[in-house]
Structure formats: structure tokens, C-alpha cells
Amino acid sequence: MAAIVWFRRDLRLHDNLALLSAVAKGTEIVPVYVVDEQDTGGASRWWLHHSLRALQNDISSMGGQLLIRSGDPAAELQALVDECGATSLHYSKRYEPASRRQESQLASLLDGQVDIAAADNNYLTNVNALFTKGGSPFKVFTPFWRAASASHHSGPRPMPTERLFSSRDFDSAPLDTVCPLPANPDWAGGLRAQWQPGESGALQRLDEISAASKNYVTLRDRPDKDTTSRLSPHLHFGEVSARQVAHALSSQQSDGAAALLRQLYWREFSAYLLYHYPSLPVAPLRSEFEKFPWVNDEEGLRLWQKGKTGYPIVDAGMRQLWASGWMHNRVRMIVASFLIKDLMIPWQKGAAWFADTLVDADLANNSASWQWVAGCGTDSAPYFRIFNPILQGKKFDPNGDYVRRWVPELAALPAKWIHEPWQADLVTLAESDLVLGGDYPKPLVDHGIARKNALAAYQLMRDIPGDSDAMGAG
């Protein structure tokens, strides 16, 4: 009796409920991953490649073989069922609209042929079990968080140890062909220096989480320090489970661990929102924002993407993203606010860029967070919360170390001017070997004016009569 384990965003052997349910069912496990072109942006494709390689190695060392297929998952899995004579198929649920479609296609295609077991394996909370007293989905984080943490999740389960993987030989596509490393641009250098994709790299990060949580409360907003968990890509690909992370954090009993655990619930909340509002990636949840007078500014978008806006903290963030596939969360908010409010470019354009360049790109987190900054999502920041990139820089990168690291043109500038080089006197600029408009651009927009424009546009949107807001006023 064979049991197929369809690996998805659960690329791990520890605490994997899909794998464990297959162990309970079958005597011979056939593990497979189906590469789906639509599913992964450029930088996270780099990650996926290495993570699959790592999982292949881990499974090989247990005497098995992770099969790689590509194409439509339902059709590929049906073919594999026929090839290996499986009587059951096990996978972890996902909440992205396309993933849910795949799951229902699979169910209708294999109905009656095999037992299908879908595990709640990627999140702590069950999206179908959490509602307000009124029976509707939560729209505000804090009540969601309270309700979610009250329902206690199970602890992590160990890795099965007995010999379990099939030793039969099935067709498997070469990873380099169906999930090639991105060649143009070649991110590999910068990414390899920063990250170790795969379960062992993830568990290593998890081991270091007590170090991260130690100063997390006081330094979490400091991009110049290394005080975040950096677990996001590992969590996205399921190389470590949310249960493992929650378990490690709750055993610590510190303020930092509690704050990190709360952050983990933002991930839960985003997935929950995507499940209940499948239009989250494309449409503003507050429908009045359909009327917002966005600007189609291709040049502004390009300069933002390249880190050449003339605002050092923004440019540092965008260059960190390009070079390392990751950006500190505080800086993500700053650059997002700049694109949305200062340039009035639609948040979807920013979300698309993040989806392509972040190694931790996650449809739920990305969509919910961009809508949060844009002020058009559930429980979002009010529109008029407009970040001042100069003040944010001074506050969270007080010495300018973060800017100097990622914007080397400004490296010689004293801290006093590092976040507003256009204010520096000519002598300082000369001494810093800096030509504004040459080595480093002048500010793309005047933030004071841009802010007023954004507020006026917001007012304009509110003045246009239209259908009442679908999300309610709250």
C-alpha cells in the first residue's frame, strides 16, 4: 500500500502532519513536489530550488527519492497515483486562491480513487474555526490574536524515524530544468551569502531565536542591527513549522519572545484574511479606494525599484532587497509608504515588485501588508499615517549605518546629514566626495509637498459619492 505525500509549502521532515498521516496510513511513502510556474517569484524561486535540493538530500539519506514533477498538480498527481498504485494522498492545506482551486480539482479528479488527507500544517490557527461573536470573520488584528491564542495549538511532533520512503524508481524531472536558478539577474552571490535554504538552515535559525528575542523589544525597529528572527523565508516554505516556532518562543517566557510570538500571529491573520477575502491580492478591501486617483508613474516606479529616489532610507531598503532578497520590516513600511503616498503609485505595483524580489514573498503576508500601509485593508493604518522618510531614518537608523551599508555613495557623509544629504552645506558635500544629482540623486519629490498632495487626493476620493463601503466604516 503506497501513500503519496504531496509536498507543498511544508518542505520539512520534522513536525510535518502530512508526512505523519501518510506514515500512519501506508507502508510505502512516495514523496513528490509539483513545480508550478505561477507560484513563485524570481528570488523565491532561487530559494525554492535550494530548498527542494535540500529536501531531496534529506530524503535520499533516508533511502528514498523526492520526485519532482511539473505542470498542473491535479493531473500530475493523478498520473502518479496510477504509476505507484497509491491508496492515499496526503498534503498540507494552503489558502491562496490558486492553491485552493488546485485542491478542489484534485478532489474531484481523484474522488473515489484514493483517500485524500488534507492537513492543517502550515498555520497555528484553523481559518474555519475563528469568528467574532457575530459569526463574521475578524477584521481587526487584536481581537483575532486574542481569540487565536486562546485556542491552544498542539506542540510540534517529531520526525518519523523508521524506514518509510519507497525505494521504487519513478520518473523525476531534473530540478535544474523544471525549477532553474534565475540566471538574469543572477542573484545567487548576494543571496547565498545571507541565507541557507532548507530544513537544517531553518532549524539553525530557530536555535538562534533566543539571541534574536533578547533585544527584540528595544531593537526590533532598528534595521542597522541584526535583531529580527529572519525566519520569514523558512516559514514561507514550511522548512520550519509555525508550531515549532511558537513552541520555541513560548518556552522562553521573555518579553522579546512574547513580542515575536505576536508577530507570528500577523502571519496567521494574513492567511486568515486571504482565506476569507480571496480578492485581497488584487482589490482594496475598502472599496472606496477604487476611486483613489492613483498615478501611473512608470519612471517613479523604476527609480523606486532601483533605489534611486534620493531619500537615503528608502534607497537603502530597496537596494538591500535587490542585493539580499530581504528587507527589514520597518524599512518595508517606509518604502511602501513612500511608493503609495509620496508617489501615489498603486500599492499593487509595489506588491508585485516585492513578490518578485523577496525570498520570503508570500501572497497572504504581502497583500495584507501592502493594503495595511495603503490604508485600504482590514485593520489598516489610517490613510493619513504618512511616513516622513527623513524622520524615520533619523529615528531608526540614528547613526546612518544602515544607509552607509547599502548606499555606499553616502558612506562618507556625517550622520547629521545622512538622511537628508540635500541639506548639507557645500563644504560637507565636498569633504564627503558627494555630488548630488551626480553620484546620488536629488530627492525625486519634496516630501512636504508630496504629503499634501496625498492628503488632497485622499480627500478627493472621500468627496466622490459612491457605493457605501463594503468593509464598513470601522
Next chain:
DNA sequence: TGAAATGTTGGGGCG
């Protein structure tokens, strides 16, 4: 998980 505008207060300089 913001910032600017506006309001309030209290200390100190000064006539």
C-alpha cells in the same frame, strides 16, 4: 507600527 498642526503650561528674562 505617524507626523504636523494646534493647544497648554511653566520657567526665565526683562522692563
Next chain:
DNA sequence: ACGCCCCAACATTTC
């Protein structure tokens, strides 16, 4: 000594 003004510091309101 006293009233007046200035303004920094802090608080509140508004966007």
C-alpha cells in the same frame, strides 16, 4: 515684586 512676553517642552487634535 510683578506683569508681560518668549519659547521650549509637553499634550491634544487633526490630517
